[in-house]
Amino acid sequence: MGHRRHADDRASDVRPHGAVAPEPASAAATTQAYPPISGSWASVPPAPPNHPATPLSAPEPSRRRGPGWGALVGATVAAALLAGTGGGIVGGYLADRGSGSSGAPVAAPSPGAGATTRPQGSIANIAASALPSVVTLRVEGADGAATGSGWVYDDAGHVVTNNHVVAGADPGEDITVVLSDGRQVKGKVVGRDASYDLAVVKVSGASLAALPVGRSADVVVGDQVIAVGAPLGLDSTVTSGIVSALDRPVTPGQQDDQSYINAIQTDAAINPGNSGGPLLDMRGQVIGVNSAIARVPGSSISGQSGNIGVGFAIPSDQVATTVQQLIADGKAEHPVIGVYLDSAYQGEGVRIADGGPNSSPAVNPGGPADKAGLKAGDVIVAFEGKPVSDDGELVVKIRARKVGDSVKLTVRRDGKERDVTMVLQGSE
Numbered sequence: 001m002g003h004r005r006h007a008d009d010r011a012s013d014v015r016p017h018g019a020v021a022p023e024p025a026s027a028a029a030t031t032q033a034y035p036p037i038s039g040s041w042a043s044v045p046p047a048p049p050n051h052p053a054t055p056l057s058a059p060e061p062s063r064r065r066g067p068g069w070g071a072l073v074g075a076t077v078a079a080a081l082l083a084g085t086g087g088g089i090v091g092g093y094l095a096d097r098g099s100g101s102s103g104a105p106v107a108a109p110s111p112g113a114g115a116t117t118r119p120q121g122s123i124a125n126i127a128a129s130a131l132p133s134v135v136t137l138r139v140e141g142a143d144g145a146a147t148g149s150g151w152v153y154d155d156a157g158h159v160v161t162n163n164h165v166v167a168g169a170d171p172g173e174d175i176t177v178v179l180s181d182g183r184q185v186k187g188k189v190v191g192r193d194a195s196y197d198l199a200v201v202k203v204s205g206a207s208l209a210a211l212p213v214g215r216s217a218d219v220v221v222g223d224q225v226i227a228v229g230a231p232l233g234l235d236s237t238v239t240s241g242i243v244s245a246l247d248r249p250v251t252p253g254q255q256d257d258q259s260y261i262n263a264i265q266t267d268a269a270i271n272p273g274n275s276g277g278p279l280l281d282m283r284g285q286v287i288g289v290n291s292a293i294a295r296v297p298g299s300s301i302s303g304q305s306g307n308i309g310v311g312f313a314i315p316s317d318q319v320a321t322t323v324q325q326l327i328a329d330g331k332a333e334h335p336v337i338g339v340y341l342d343s344a345y346q347g348e349g350v351r352i353a354d355g356g357p358n359s360s361p362a363v364n365p366g367g368p369a370d371k372a373g374l375k376a377g378d379v380i381v382a383f384e385g386k387p388v389s390d391d392g393e394l395v396v397k398i399r400a401r402k403v404g405d406s407v408k409l410t411v412r413r414d415g416k417e418r419d420v421t422m423v424l425q426g427s428e
Helices: 123-133 316-329 391-399
Strands: 004-006 037-043 090-094 096-098 134-141 144-152 158-161 175-178 184-193 198-203 224-229 237-252 261-266 278-280 286-295 311-315 334-336 340-342 379-383 406-413 416-423 425-427
Touching (some): 123 134, 123 237, 134 224, 261 391, 286 316, 334 391
Antiparallel strands (some): 004 340, 096 144, 144 158, 175 184, 278 286
8 A cells, every 4th residue: 555645744845934943854856847846944043244144954855756644635735846957946944043143133224215215116115115014033942043034914913924933932932023123022923834834923012014915816927026034134135026936836844844835936035034024016015925945956955055046935815814814713724625645656646545544544534525426546637627746736736725615626537537526624
């Protein structure tokens, strides 16, 4: 019997840009048209001027479907090797991790007295408006200190960041939030979700202006974008670029900390420390949360990894849904179809395993797949009419939807294909 994989698991080959995170494990490579990009979380502590920050290691690429354990298809797939690149691209989270720093707060550099007089819609004008709503997060934990970025979501003081930025914080401890004017205030995590790599921190003691949230569904390839954050601990850094691609399946992290992101790809420079910062459109609206970067395969796993023009952001439509759940309940709901996948399968499509862990069935009784008539050994070859060639890719596509959405899968059994529809079920 092939190895099983739970669809709520995540793979990793992309480095996050945020805070303290665990060392990643190697991720399975994929051979899809847009295979998931996987990698390790790269948390780096604030670096002194003219000195590189200490990077986290990224996982070595592995086989397309290395042995794994079964999983209910309710998670999105991890980032993996990109097909057609002659070796693929490996990356990881963009967190700044290290020993941390001490000293009096220092105000971020001014955008310039004339910034707000620049033409509306210019990068300078947008940056001047957005910078007061972008913060730097400093997290203390058992693994050391780390810095990441965040942005103000609402007038109640909720700040959005990546889960991997705050995951290493000591339970119950405050997080230091550095405002654009250099003031330091305290914040507490009110909710976080590893699967979507999102977290919400409630800030007290400061009145903050929220950034407007745009619709990532309206974004097209070629749109100009602006990334704001604290790369390598350098607060209030602004870079720009374009949307390079959409719907990239990216799965940084590992095991319990793996994320599944149907990402916006951008060439705007993002580096360790940018994690959690906003990706803005030319109207100054948040269209994504910067979360991971790619690294060239074969590069030193222990060496510094930085911008190579391939960064990934969580789409704002997903962010809005998840953040609202985190604020209300402290946790998020994940859409699933209720099956375990055979991660050792090497053929076309994605095969449902012969059984789940501990002798459980591969198809969850009463779940969406069961109601649609799917069985162990069936091969899922397409999702909403688009081919899927890796279990990770399928999970990412599912996670990009909402609980209650109706989806169509093309399934092969005994050499015959048929389309089935099902309503996605919720799972924590």
